Amino acid sequence: MRFPAEPFRIKVVEPLRYVSREERARLLAGAGLNIFQVPADSIYIDLLTDSGTSAMSDSQWAGLMVGDESYAGSRNFYNLERAVREITGYHRMIPTHQGRMAENLLFSTLVRPGQIVPNNSHFDTTRANVEAQGAEALDLVIDEGLDPTFDHPFKGNLDVAKLERLFETHGREKIPLVMITVTNNSGGGQPVSIANARAVREVCDRYGVPLFFDACRFAENCYFIQEREPGYASKSVREIARELFACAVGCTMSGKKDGLVNIGGFLAFNDDSLAERVTNLLLRIEGFPTYGGLAGRDLEGMARGLNEVLSEDYLAFRINQVRNLGAMLDQAGVPIVKPVGGHAVYIDARRFLPHIPQSQFPGQCLVVVLYRDYGIRAVEVGSLMFGHRDPQTGQDVFPKLDLVRLAIPRRVYTSEQMRYVAQSVIEIHRERDAMRGLRLEYEAPVLRHFTARLRELEPATVQT
Numbered sequence: 001m002r003f004p005a006e007p008f009r010i011k012v013v014e015p016l017r018y019v020s021r022e023e024r025a026r027l028l029a030g031a032g033l034n035i036f037q038v039p040a041d042s043i044y045i046d047l048l049t050d051s052g053t054s055a056m057s058d059s060q061w062a063g064l065m066v067g068d069e070s071y072a073g074s075r076n077f078y079n080l081e082r083a084v085r086e087i088t089g090y091h092r093m094i095p096t097h098q099g100r101m102a103e104n105l106l107f108s109t110l111v112r113p114g115q116i117v118p119n120n121s122h123f124d125t126t127r128a129n130v131e132a133q134g135a136e137a138l139d140l141v142i143d144e145g146l147d148p149t150f151d152h153p154f155k156g157n158l159d160v161a162k163l164e165r166l167f168e169t170h171g172r173e174k175i176p177l178v179m180i181t182v183t184n185n186s187g188g189g190q191p192v193s194i195a196n197a198r199a200v201r202e203v204c205d206r207y208g209v210p211l212f213f214d215a216c217r218f219a220e221n222c223y224f225i226q227e228r229e230p231g232y233a234s235k236s237v238r239e240i241a242r243e244l245f246a247c248a249v250g251c252t253m254s255g256k257k258d259g260l261v262n263i264g265g266f267l268a269f270n271d272d273s274l275a276e277r278v279t280n281l282l283l284r285i286e287g288f289p290t291y292g293g294l295a296g297r298d299l300e301g302m303a304r305g306l307n308e309v310l311s312e313d314y315l316a317f318r319i320n321q322v323r324n325l326g327a328m329l330d331q332a333g334v335p336i337v338k339p340v341g342g343h344a345v346y347i348d349a350r351r352f353l354p355h356i357p358q359s360q361f362p363g364q365c366l367v368v369v370l371y372r373d374y375g376i377r378a379v380e381v382g383s384l385m386f387g388h389r390d391p392q393t394g395q396d397v398f399p400k401l402d403l404v405r406l407a408i409p410r411r412v413y414t415s416e417q418m419r420y421v422a423q424s425v426i427e428i429h430r431e432r433d434a435m436r437g438l439r440l441e442y443e444a445p446v447l448r449h450f451t452a453r454l455r456e457l458e459p460a461t462v463q464t
C-alpha cells in the first residue's frame with residue numbers, strides 16, 4: 001500500500017505573511033494588474049511555477065554542508081556524475097547553472113543557421129536557444145496534444161509520421177538533432193511513452209541524426225509510463241528511467257524541476273568528442289568543467305535530489321496532488337485541460353469566461369481575481385503572453401488557447417492548501433458572470449506579459 005497522504009513530515013517551516021484583501025488590491029493596482037510585479041512575500045499560495053521552487057529534504061540540506069568548493073575536482077562533481085550515470089546511463093556529465101545554459105551549449109555546438117530542430121513542443125528557452133543559432137524550432141507534437149479536451153494517455157508524444165515527412169522533405173543535412181521534451185511542458189506537462197521515444201529514435205538512426213531529451217521532468221514522465229504504458233506496471237520508475245534514457249543519446253536537464261533543487265542543470269551524453277567541443281565553450285562562458293556555473297554544494301544538492309525524485313512514494317504523492325486539484329475543479333464544472341499533466345493544472349479561461357473576448361484577456365482576468373480575492377498567484381498562458389499586433393495588417397493576433405496555469409511546487413504545499421486553491425477557483429467560477437475584461441495600457445516590444453500594465457474595464461464598456 002502507498003502512503004495515504006504526504007510521504008514526509010515538516011521539519012522546517014517558512015512562515016507566510018498575512019496580507020489583507022485591501023493590501024492585495026492596492027499592490028495589484030500599483031503593479032498594473034500584472035502579477036509578475038507583485039512582491040512574492042505578499043502572496044499566500046504561489047503557483048507561478050514549479051521551477052526552482054521545490055522544498056529540499058534534510059539530506060539535501062545536509063549535503064550543502066559537505067560542499068567542496070575546490071575550483072577543480074570537487075568531490076560533489078563526482079557524486080553528481082555518478083548519480084547521472086546511474087540514472088541515465090550517460091557517462092559524460094557537464095554541469096551548468098540551469099537548463100537553458102545546457103541548451104545553449106548543445107545548440108551552439110551542433111546547430112547551424114538555416115537548420116531545423118524538431119521537438120514535440122519546444123519550451124520558450126529551448127526555442128530561443130535554437131533561434132539564436134539562426135535555426136528554426138519546429139513543434140511536432142501529435143494532433144491530440146493540441147486539443148485541450150481530448151483524453152489521451154501520452155499527449156506529449158512526437159508525431160513520428162510528421163518527423164518522417166520532415167526528413168524526406170529536407171534531408172538529414174538540414175536536421176542536426178531531434179529533441180523530445182519529457183514531460184511536454186508547453187503542451188501541459190503531458191507525458192511521452194517509451195514506445196514513442198523508441199519510434200522516434202528508429203527514425204533518427206535511419207537518418208544518422210542524434211536524439212536528445214529535454215529531461216526536466218523525466219521522473220514524472222516515468223511515473224506516468226509505469227501507470228499507463230502496457231508492460232511497465234511491474235517495473236520500477238528507476239528501471240523505466242534507464243530504459244527511457246537509452247532511447248536517446250543524451251539530454252539537457254534543468255535541475256530546478258526533477259532535480260529537486262532551487263538552481264542547477266546539466267548536459268549529459270556518451271560522445272567524448274562532443275564533450276570536448278562543449279567543454280571548450282563551457283570554459284569560456286560558464287566555468288571549469290567540474291563545477292559548471294554552480295557551487296560545489298549546489299552540485300551535491302542536485303546529486304541527492306536526482307536520487308530522491310525517483311522514490312515512488314514521493315512520485316505517487318506528487319502526481320496525485322496535482323491530479324486531485326484537477327479532479328476537485330473538474331467535479332465542480334470548472335473547465336480544465338485533460339488529462340491533468342505532471343506539474344500543473346491548466347484552466348481553460350475562454351470556457352471559464354465566455355463573455356470576455358480574447359481582446360480583453362480572459363486568462364489575466366482570472367489571475368487578477370485569484371490574487372486580489374484569495375492571495376493565490378497563477379500565470380496566464382494565453383492572449384497576454386502570446387498575443388501581438390501583426391505589423392503588416394495592424395490586426396491583433398491571438399493564440400488558439402487562453403489558459404491559466406496553476407503550477408504546483410514540489411513538496412511545498414499541503415493538501416489542505418490545495419483544497420483552499422480549489423475552493424477559491426470554484427467560488428470565482430460561481431460568480432464568473434460579474435467579472436469584467438481588461439484593457440492593455442502598456443506593452444513592451446518583446447515578452448510583454450512580464451511588464452505589461454492593464455486596467456479593468458468599466459461595466460458599461462464590457463462587450464458581451
Ligand SMILES: Cc1ncc(COP(=O)(O)O)c(C=O)c1O
Nearest residue numbers: 051098099100123125185216254
Ligand atoms: C521543458 C523545459 N525545458 C527547459 C527549461 C529551462 O530550464 P531553466 O529554467 O533551468 O533554464 C524549462 C524551465 O521551465 C522547462 O520547463
